Amino acid sequence: MIDFAPLWLTLKLALLTTFILLVLSLPIAYWLAFSKSKLKTIIEAIVSLPLVLPPSVLGFYLLLAFSPENVFGNFLDQYFDTRLVFTFPGLVISSVIYSLPFMVHPLQTGFKSMSKTLIDASYLLGKSKLQTLLYVLLPNCKTSLLTGMILTFAHTIGEFGVVLMVGGSIPNETKVVSIAIYEEVQAMNYHNANVYSGILFAFTFIILLGVYSINHRFSKTSILP
Numbered sequence: 001m002i003d004f005a006p007l008w009l010t011l012k013l014a015l016l017t018t019f020i021l022l023v024l025s026l027p028i029a030y031w032l033a034f035s036k037s038k039l040k041t042i043i044e045a046i047v048s049l050p051l052v053l054p055p056s057v058l059g060f061y062l063l064l065a066f067s068p069e070n071v072f073g074n075f076l077d078q079y080f081d082t083r084l085v086f087t088f089p090g091l092v093i094s095s096v097i098y099s100l101p102f103m104v105h106p107l108q109t110g111f112k113s114m115s116k117t118l119i120d121a122s123y124l125l126g127k128s129k130l131q132t133l134l135y136v137l138l139p140n141c142k143t144s145l146l147t148g149m150i151l152t153f154a155h156t157i158g159e160f161g162v163v164l165m166v167g168g169s170i171p172n173e174t175k176v177v178s179i180a181i182y183e184e185v186q187a188m189n190y191h192n193a194n195v196y197s198g199i200l201f202a203f204t205f206i207i208l209l210g211v212y213s214i215n216h217r218f219s220k221t222s223i224l225p
Contacts, residue, residue: 002195005172006180013088013176014156017095021103021152024096029107030133048105050098055161062094063165086168091176094166095156102155103148110144111137147211154207157200 032044050058064070066084068077076082084090114137122132138145160178167174169183177196184193 002192003171003180006175006177006196007199009088009172009174010157010176010178013091013095014153016092017099017156018103018149018153020092020096021099022149025100025103025107025148026133029104030111030137032104033108033111048101051101055098055159056165058098059094059162059165062097062162066090066093066166085166086170086174088167088173091163091167091174094162095159098159098162099152099155102151106144106148106151107141110141113144114140143214146214150207150211154204157204 028043028047032040032047063085065072066076067073068083068085073084076084082089084093118136118140119132122136127135158178159176160182163174163176164179164182167176167179169175169179177200181193181196181200184190184196
């Protein structure tokens with residue numbers, strides 16, 4: 001019998017991660033797109049690390065950082081009575097770190113593609129940088145914004161290495177669908193593993209199909225006279 005709890009937990013994790021990253025990534029992407037600071041290259045490299053770093057490596061260091069035996073984990077435990085190891089909040093924070101480039105990069109690309117004339121006109125009209133971001137940049141970067149949100153959501157759905165290292169497999173707490181698939185295969189219960197995998201496969205395909213369809217629609221609209 002299929003346990004749907006991992007599916008609902010995965011959906012909850014993906015939604016929270018996407019929302020948090022949307023808020024966090026806007027100022028980061030804006031700064032990376034327009035800053036001329038010497039630190040820009042270093043920040044870009046840090047943001048992009050999850051793209052090339054094995055998830056188990058990132059998960060291992062997050063596990064060490066979150067552990068109550070280390071400085072950061074001990075600080076949270078003593079002063080906030082909070083533990084991030086093998087808890088859902090720990091999964092959320094880990095997912096935010098791991099999926100960061102999937103939100104930042106599309107937004108950064110969208111901001112860079114904006115006409116400088118349009119931005120300068122906003123400043124000449126007395127608009128602040130925040131107002132320009134909210135009322136000029138974002139409305140004209142809908143494709144990039146939507147792409148970042150959907151890719152972040154889809155990427156979080158398929159997380160395994162980071163989730164396994166930081167969260168383990170606690171039913172209704174940290175056991176997401178990718179962990180459920182792994183455990184079903186380990187138990188040689190291929191039917192349940194196939195059901196979970198099929199749901200993820202279909203869901204991810206539909207998401208990507210939607211992204212490309214919307215992007216093509218926006219691109220066609222943008223070239224109309």
